[in-house]
Amino acid sequence: MTTALPSEWHPTSWRGFPALQQPEWPDESAVDVVLKQLRDLPPLVFAGEARDLMSQLAAVSRGEAFLLQAGDCAESFESMGAVDIREKLRVILQMAVVLTYAGGVPTVKVGRIAGQFAKPRSSETETQGGVELPSFRGHIVNDIGFDPESRVPRPERLLEAYNRSASTLNLLRAFTRGGFADLRRVHAWNKEFVADSPQGQRYEEMAKGIDNALRFMEAIGIDTYSDSRLHESELFTSHEALLLGYEEALTRQDSLTGDWYDCSAHMVWIGERTRDLDGAHLEFFRGIKNPVGCKVGPTATPEDVLALCEALNPDRIPGRLTLITRLGAERVGGLLPPMLTAVRDAGHPVVWACDPMHGNTFTSNSGRKTRHLEDVAAEIDGFFAAHRSVGTWPGGIHLELTGDDVTECIGGSTEIADDDLDIRYETMCDPRLNGRQSLDLAFRVAELLHL
């Protein structure tokens, strides 16, 4: 008799492990019907694209490129029109130009987009005015309204998430190829930011530098109007792969290599609440061949981080694993250097990215969940300082932002104060940087890269 080795992997093998943060569907058989439908639908991305991202992330791990991963905390089924998508892309492109110029290396752009629908929750329930209801788990599961009907997990939402991801991805592909990403246009938007905002004026010199670089390219005969490298861009997609049934249904075997890829996005990551070494998420992630990320919060020890590296990238493939640290501005200086040293000494070729959002969230006096731009910038400062002290490459940043003019985070070029948070507080989950705050931050990171 042969028994299956515990290490044998299959897209379904996670089902033998404890899976945290999964919804309690009222009818499991209805979920199975939807998952079967999803298995029959085309992949959203192709294995070759995921490999392409992996090789670009390998360059980041070697210190030859910088990663900008950014987008919504939770995408909403309600705000996925062309303008929302365009504005998010626009701010990411603007930030990337600034970072590329300052860093002198390519910026790898990855959106938290086209599939960022599932949210892990700290509490199973939410209480308002003495009424307790199941928590909102993202539009892929239930609705945000505070009434019992809205909070019921509905499996049809899995299909809707797939369809919305497909249409978002389609538009992103059109925008990035169709001239929207033209370097001159993107730079012109940055110049507007610099001219229009008091904080922006600090960055006038950098904007002039980019102007000069463009003029120089033209002078030596590069046609900056028609060269596709200056006219087109590339934005990869990513999300937290939280709902393992959904991810399993979109995991396909690549006909070229025979390897399994989670074709719901180019890159997927494991959240802070689901990174248990013995859990279902680790089991699922170890077998897919996509580039993967894992959040690393303040409770992780250097040994935990090494164990994650061993579990997720035993073959030490550069670009395979991105560790996204979210330690908090006050703790990054103490906690990050020992992690960097341990991983470097073990010879693991990871990408280090800084998520300066999730360790710096607090409730404001007005009762809103918010973040201060100064804390966000301070964690990035600490991240760069830690890397400079250990001699490793501060590979990238991971941000929650929107192109819209929301008032969810405090501070920045238009000086949003606590009292202003109510004006346009629209997020379904965590507070996001608005377009101006995002650019402000990009210029600050550019200054750090330029040192």
Ligand code: PEP
């Ligand atoms: C998130 O990225 O939105 C998130 C929930 O982060 P974390 O897992 O780091 O808490």
Ligand code: CO
């Ligand atoms: Co978030």
